[in-house]
Amino acid sequence: MLAQQLVNGVLLGATYALFALGFTLMFGVLRVINLTYGFYFSAGAFLALFLTRNLGFGVWAALPLAAIGAGVLAVVIDAALLTRLRRTKAPELSSLMVTLGGVLALYAGMTAWLGPDIRRLPPGLISADAIEFAGVRVTAAQGLILGATALLVAGLVALMRFTRLGLALRAMAEKPDAAGLMGIDTGRAAALVSFISGCLAGAGGVLIGLNFNAIHPFMGEAMMLRGFVVIILGGLGDIRGALVAGLALGVIETLTAGFVASNLKEAVAFALLVAVLWTRPQGLFGRAAIRRA
Amino acid sequence: MPAWLDDFLWTYQNLINTLGVNGLLALSMYVVLAVGQLSLGQAAFMGLGAYSSALMTMKLHLPFFVVLPASCVVPVLFALAIGVPTLRLSGVYLAIATIGLGEVLRTVYLNVDLVGGALGLNGIPERAEAWMIYGLLVVAIAALWLIGRSHVGRAMEAMRQDPVAASVMGVDVQRYQLGALLASAVLAGIAGCLSAHQSSFIGPNEYGFEPAVTILSFALLGGIGTPVASVVGAFILTLLPELLRGFSDLRLVFNGLIIVAAVLFLPRGLVALRMRRRAA
Numbered sequence A: 001m002l003a004q005q006l007v008n009g010v011l012l013g014a015t016y017a018l019f020a021l022g023f024t025l026m027f028g029v030l031r032v033i034n035l036t037y038g039f040y041f042s043a044g045a046f047l048a049l050f051l052t053r054n055l056g057f058g059v060w061a062a063l064p065l066a067a068i069g070a071g072v073l074a075v076v077i078d079a080a081l082l083t084r085l086r087r088t089k090a091p092e093l094s095s096l097m098v099t100l101g102g103v104l105a106l107y108a109g110m111t112a113w114l115g116p117d118i119r120r121l122p123p124g125l126i127s128a129d130a131i132e133f134a135g136v137r138v139t140a141a142q143g144l145i146l147g148a149t150a151l152l153v154a155g156l157v158a159l160m161r162f163t164r165l166g167l168a169l170r171a172m173a174e175k176p177d178a179a180g181l182m183g184i185d186t187g188r189a190a191a192l193v194s195f196i197s198g199c200l201a202g203a204g205g206v207l208i209g210l211n212f213n214a215i216h217p218f219m220g221e222a223m224m225l226r227g228f229v230v231i232i233l234g235g236l237g238d239i240r241g242a243l244v245a246g247l248a249l250g251v252i253e254t255l256t257a258g259f260v261a262s263n264l265k266e267a268v269a270f271a272l273l274v275a276v277l278w279t280r281p282q283g284l285f286g287r288a289a290i291r292r293a
Numbered sequence B: 001m002p003a004w005l006d007d008f009l010w011t012y013q014n015l016i017n018t019l020g021v022n023g024l025l026a027l028s029m030y031v032v033l034a035v036g037q038l039s040l041g042q043a044a045f046m047g048l049g050a051y052s053s054a055l056m057t058m059k060l061h062l063p064f065f066v067v068l069p070a071s072c073v074v075p076v077l078f079a080l081a082i083g084v085p086t087l088r089l090s091g092v093y094l095a096i097a098t099i100g101l102g103e104v105l106r107t108v109y110l111n112v113d114l115v116g117g118a119l120g121l122n123g124i125p126e127r128a129e130a131w132m133i134y135g136l137l138v139v140a141i142a143a144l145w146l147i148g149r150s151h152v153g154r155a156m157e158a159m160r161q162d163p164v165a166a167s168v169m170g171v172d173v174q175r176y177q178l179g180a181l182l183a184s185a186v187l188a189g190i191a192g193c194l195s196a197h198q199s200s201f202i203g204p205n206e207y208g209f210e211p212a213v214t215i216l217s218f219a220l221l222g223g224i225g226t227p228v229a230s231v232v233g234a235f236i237l238t239l240l241p242e243l244l245r246g247f248s249d250l251r252l253v254f255n256g257l258i259i260v261a262a263v264l265f266l267p268r269g270l271v272a273l274r275m276r277r278r279a280a
Helices: A002-030 A037-053 A059-087 A092-114 A140-162 A164-174 A176-181 A186-212 A219-234 A239-259 A262-279 B003-011 B013-034 B042-058 B064-070 B073-086 B091-099 B101-111 B130-149 B151-161 B163-168 B173-199 B209-222 B227-243 B245-265
Strands: A130-133 A136-139
Touching (some): A002 A140, A059 A092, A059 A140, A059 A186, A059 B245, A092 B091, A140 A239, A164 A186, A176 A186, A186 A219, A219 A239, A219 B101, A262 B091, A262 B101, B003 B013, B013 B042, B013 B173, B013 B209, B013 B227, B042 B073, B042 B209, B091 B101, B130 B151, B151 B163, B163 B173, B227 B245
Antiparallel strands (some): A130 A136
């Protein structure tokens, strides 16, 4: 029972980590708390729904396509909302407010267009089989979550650490003006970061949609609460912190649901956020690892 | 009172009361924005005031003149728990910590039997009168106006422009910011109490993410130069959906776009007045 809970918790935490990674990357490089981020999660799930239900795609094609679609959306929305504020070097709360207004308009528009109902992916999209090992069950959807998360996280870390592009992004995180003077096209780099982050959020939306099989416009909003907890717990802009904090939050939520009460898991997550702000506001690992990476 | 006026007041009683309550909420947003912070917990504070006051009236049978001031106690405690740690840090922390509060409290209300769960609380005695709502609104505007004109207001404006420069000039920035957040929780809590005691019903879904953002749109549309401006913003955004009933699906789209437009193109709001002060 406990072993099963822990495995479920780690798998749930993997999606939290995946989701929070894009959020923390956006903050780390672009210095913006971008609240439209949760919308790309919903958008990814709905794109996957459209691709599988209406176009008959399989999950292997739908997952990357939906992620890329969400990434493109992120680039467009970022350009529309934030280009002007970046140019005038507006205070960070201005950009936060713009994305807040933007995301309300986006969610409300999506709800007006598609309706607030919970939708389901076509049955049989992913096999219902489960592997059983020492009394612990892992479903195919959970296996996919783990595989996809590991792949995307490894790809992101490799990109940030071992490529010139990653170096450029790290330079931008450190000093945007100096990076621009050194010949880095900061506008293009910002678009690229939005794209990567949007892809991560979109992939997270598809995976959570697969795991719980419930897709609705505001699902990204519920996820954002987890995003906030994870990036505060892990430290703003800290990639390694987001990974560890995401996994930890998944385990804590699953254990709360299993042993205390399932409807208290949001409250527990939030209490954790406030407790971290009181005791360790710099995050579990202190300074942002994205700068040290 | 002439008969037509009596008729009018009776027909639109609910709308008139809602206007006043939203005015108080806009003020509670104004106070925080005026010191250069962003709190998204106004709807959550309102909900805490509404629920705690409804319980005081219905379970403890306290008279309204006790319940009304007491309704700000719980919101203030939450504001302290969140404000003290976050205001030491950069402004994004307060925004992040408060934006989740409303949604979390929603799940708590939904699951606690004492507050009625998904059904909410029904049959709250209707004890809030229009004169109380507007009386408090006028008092709050006057108080904020006087504070805004005093040296405190000058300090608030200075820290909104540049908190570092203000603190160098001897302004205790953190103390003012915490004070503003607490004042905002008081106003929102009282607004919650008034709205609960005039509509006789409160539910868990009324204080989540959407109302929080809507309250921000009140203050940003009106502008934060003076307290009256944010109240004007609240009146416009409360009356507009009444006039455009056919587009109720798109009301929130509109509120969201107002925030975007206000920050990008109208940073001082529609009522771009500035507080007048004597030269120092």
